[in-house]
Amino acid sequence: MIKLQDIRDTARDMLAKGEARAVIGYRRGSRGMLAEPAFLTRPEEADELVWDPTCFHNLSLYLVHDRKHLAHARKTAGAPVAVIAKGCDARSIVVLLQEHYFQREDVYIIGVSCEGTGVVDERKLAGHLNGAQAISAAFDGDDFVFTTAEGEKRLPAREVMADRCLECCSPFPKEHNLAFGEDKTGRQLEAPFAALDRFEAQGAGERWDNWARHFDRCIRCFACRSVCPMCYCDECVVDSITFPVTTATTAEEKASRIRWIERSAARSENITYLMTRAMHLAGRCTDCGECDRACPVNVPIRLLNNKMEKEAREQFGFEPGASIGGPSLVASFLDNDPGNFIR
């Protein structure tokens, strides 16, 4: 069981000794029970930190932001940034290191194990609270305990946990400088890819009917892209910033530019966006679940990413975020990669 005090003490210590430029963690948010990302730079702020089942954010996103900020301000890093990372978050950091986004010494990973549980899925929880609002959430063994206006509500974690946490077999952050909680690597609450397998069991026609509805709903808010630590491109292929349209841009110039995708939220464009994104994340997505959670219209983005992860694992023996020195999925190959689909 993780003791919050240990996390707070570590943060306070590191900041007091100047071992970290900042500590990125979680604190109580302003919306109900939800935690929110916290950026601490002073030791006395350490007591703001929390650790509970609503700490779902993948904080490695802010390591990327920090990098971009430094580059923009032409500053060098100096002391590392310490970051609290769950199993999946730590794997995201490994992918970023693999891609040389920053160096290992630039980040101090305070690993937190999800042990026997994981984070809560708000949509699942809503079904259990009968309209009541939870104002706090806590881990307690295999249960989550929620406080609502009507009192305390104890629920088996399994019933309200995010699918990805149920399917996760490595809730322990293997790559870390310091880790709290028990290493439960290999645990299995539900089979890997269980949700994906349920979806894939349908026929092609049904799958299309489902996806057509989902793709129609997408409003191209790009929340999925903004929240993803792997979507760090300065220029995204779906909206060009290199060639901004100004009043001086002629019609001819506009017409001659390559536009892979239109910005309009039409089904065909949404498909191209979401499929391209899934391809760009193949072998890089560590199933932190943030894109899926952030989507305001519940597009099941996780299924697309999971499909790539499953193919990568089964066909190419590839695990995203497994090792810093490892190859990338699409920039490597094996002699015996499947080829019998080729005529």
Next chain:
Amino acid sequence: MSEQQDYEPRVVAFLCKWCSSAGSDLAGVSRIQYPANATPITVPCTGAISPMYILSAFNKGADGVLVSGCHIGDCHYLEGNYLARRKMYLIMKLLEFIGVEQNRFRMSWVSAAEGAKFAQVITDFVGDLQQLGPQDKLKRAENK
């Protein structure tokens, strides 16, 4: 429906310049008869094909997309076709996953000496696409 009868599948064919593109030339100079439904786009190597090309071709109205390159071991750049094999496998699976008919995407190895094979690949592909009818799942509305 007459529209259905008039349907001629539009194939976008990404051909490696070192092999399949030359193979298609050979099919031509050898006067092998095959359907004229494919729009060839020559690329330096199949390894240079981004999955985005495939999606974009469908988005702009292709009924089928073909990727054709050098046999394994024959890549001019040594490993481009190995990389393509992986990437194309993934995009193929993703298309299948969202419910796009399997026969709309195809990959083949056709060397510069295989003019007859090139003609056969196109003939088979066009035949399969004829069965499927027009592709409108991924097509941009203004191209419909």
